[in-house]
Amino acid sequence: FPIVINTGNDIADVFINGKKYTSNTSLPGFPAGKFPIKISKLGFTSIDDTIKVDKSNLYFAYKLERTKQYKLKISSSPMGAILIVNGQPVGTTDYVSFYYPGEYRIQLSLKEYLPIDTIIIFDPVNASEVNFNLKKNFASVTFVTTPADAQIVLDGTLITASKNYRLDLGISHQVTVSAPYYRTLEERLFLQRGDSIIKKIQLEPAEGELSCVVEPEQATVNIMSNRGFTSNWEGSKVVKLPAGNYSLNIDKK
Numbered sequence: 001f002p003i004v005i006n007t008g009n010d011i012a013d014v015f016i017n018g019k020k021y022t023s024n025t026s027l028p029g030f031p032a033g034k035f036p037i038k039i040s041k042l043g044f045t046s047i048d049d050t051i052k053v054d055k056s057n058l059y060f061a062y063k064l065e066r067t068k069q070y071k072l073k074i075s076s077s078p079m080g081a082i083l084i085v086n087g088q089p090v091g092t093t094d095y096v097s098f099y100y101p102g103e104y105r106i107q108l109s110l111k112e113y114l115p116i117d118t119i120i121i122f123d124p125v126n127a128s129e130v131n132f133n134l135k136k137n138f139a140s141v142t143f144v145t146t147p148a149d150a151q152i153v154l155d156g157t158l159i160t161a162s163k164n165y166r167l168d169l170g171i172s173h174q175v176t177v178s179a180p181y182y183r184t185l186e187e188r189l190f191l192q193r194g195d196s197i198i199k200k201i202q203l204e205p206a207e208g209e210l211s212c213v214v215e216p217e218q219a220t221v222n223i224m225s226n227r228g229f230t231s232n233w234e235g236s237k238v239v240k241l242p243a244g245n246y247s248l249n250i251d252k253k
Contacts (some may be wrong), residue, residue: 001028001030001032001053001054001055001058002024002026002028002029002030002058003026003027003051003053003058003059003060004024004025004027004058004059004060004065005021005023005024005027005031005037005039005060005062006023006024006042006059006060006061006062007023007024007039007061007062007063007064008061008062008063008064010041010044010064011023011024011041012039012040012041012044013039013040013041014027014037014038014039015037015038015039015040016030016035016036016037016051017035017036022162023039023051023062030053031053032053032054032055033052033053034050034052034053035041035050035051035053036048036049036050037049037050037051037060039062039064039078040102040103041064042100042102042103043065043066043067043100043102044064044065044067044100045064045065045066045067046102047062047064049062049080051238053210067100068100068145069099069100070098070100070101070122070123070124070128070182071093071097071098071128072096072097072098072099072122072124072128072129072130073095073096073128073129073130074093074094074095074096074106074129074130074131074132075093075094075095075129075130075131075132076093076108076110076131076132076133076134077131077132077133077134078110078111078113078134078137079092079094079176080092080093081093081108081109081110081113081134082108082109082110083095083107084106084107084108085099085104085105085106086104086105087105087130087174093108093132096170097187099122100105100122101123101124101175102121102122103119103120103121103122104119104120104122105117105119106118106119106120106130106132107119108134108231110134112137112138112139113134113135113136113137113213114134114135114193114194115138116132116134118142119252123175125205127169129143135194136194136195136196137168137192137194138167138169138193138194139166139167139169139191139192139193139194139195139196140165140166140167140191140195140196140197141164141165141189141191141195141196141197141198141199142163142164142165142197142198142199143159143161143162143169143175143177143199143201144161144162144198144199144200144201145161145177145200145201145202145203146181146200146201146202146203147179147182147203148161149179150177150201150203151177151178151179152175152176152177153174153175153176153177153178154173154174154175155173155174156174164196166210166217167191169187169191169192169193172188172189172190173188173189173190173191174186174188175187175188175199175201176187177201177203178203179203180241181205181206181227181242181243181244182203182204182205183203183205183206184203185201185203185204205242205243206242206243207240207241207242207243208240208241208243209238209239209240209241210223210238210239210240210241210246211238212236212237212238213236213241214235214236214250216252217234217235217236218234218235218252219234219235219250219251219252220233220234220250220251220252220253221233221234221237221248221249221250222248222249222250222251223241223246223247223248224246224247225241225242225244225245225246225248226244226245226246227242227244229241229242229244
């Protein structure tokens with residue numbers, strides 16, 4: 001059967017079984033039966049109902065009642081994004097104005113951040129503010145090293161620790177960190193769009209073995225490195241020591 005959903009002078013969206021139609025027009029192809037219906041129009045109170053279609057019930061009339069506007073705040077982090085509501089530029093975030101309850105298309109754009117294009121349902125009973133977290137359109141990294149004076153080479157370029165660096169997306173980046181008396185570290189970084197990480201790198205101290213043979217065996221060996229490391233033992237011994245320059249003293253009482 002063809003049916004008509006009449007809403008008077010105000011043409012509205014009609015949803016029947018989840019399919020969208022327009023009021024005040026003939027809607028063909030409905031079999032006899034009951035159907036859930038929703039009628040909505042921006043600035044008017046939505047109507048939810050059930051209609052019964054048969055050969056004697058093909059015309060359904062509804063009266064839309066106007067609703068008032070409510071304050072809506074649209075914010076973003078960071079602030080300052082260009083805001084477009086339903087295709088109309090309205091300003092920048094954070095933005096406050098009055099709107100009817102209903103569905104709105106929100107578009108946000110800010111340099112160096114990914115744009116947002118989405119639909120919101122404004123229901124002042126539940127929320128009067130909507131906030132968007134903008135994601136960066138690049139990746140960045142800050143290196144923190146132990147020891148603090150370690151040398152950092154990023155993609156062949158010497159860089160400074162504790163400073164933020166932007167990285168190209170879609171490729172891996174070679175990182176080499178080195179320091180005297182420490183083992184050199186090499187690894188590759190691959191960051192996703194929007195990543196902003198602090199990369200902590202702790203180098204392992206370099207070590208070596210010292211074979212010490214003394215006569216007589218009762219002699220005491222004392223060593224001290226230029227970095228303040230000290231050790232002592234008696235007789236011949238193989239010892240593992242941190243890398244460095246050492247002074248050696250052998251004493252026999």
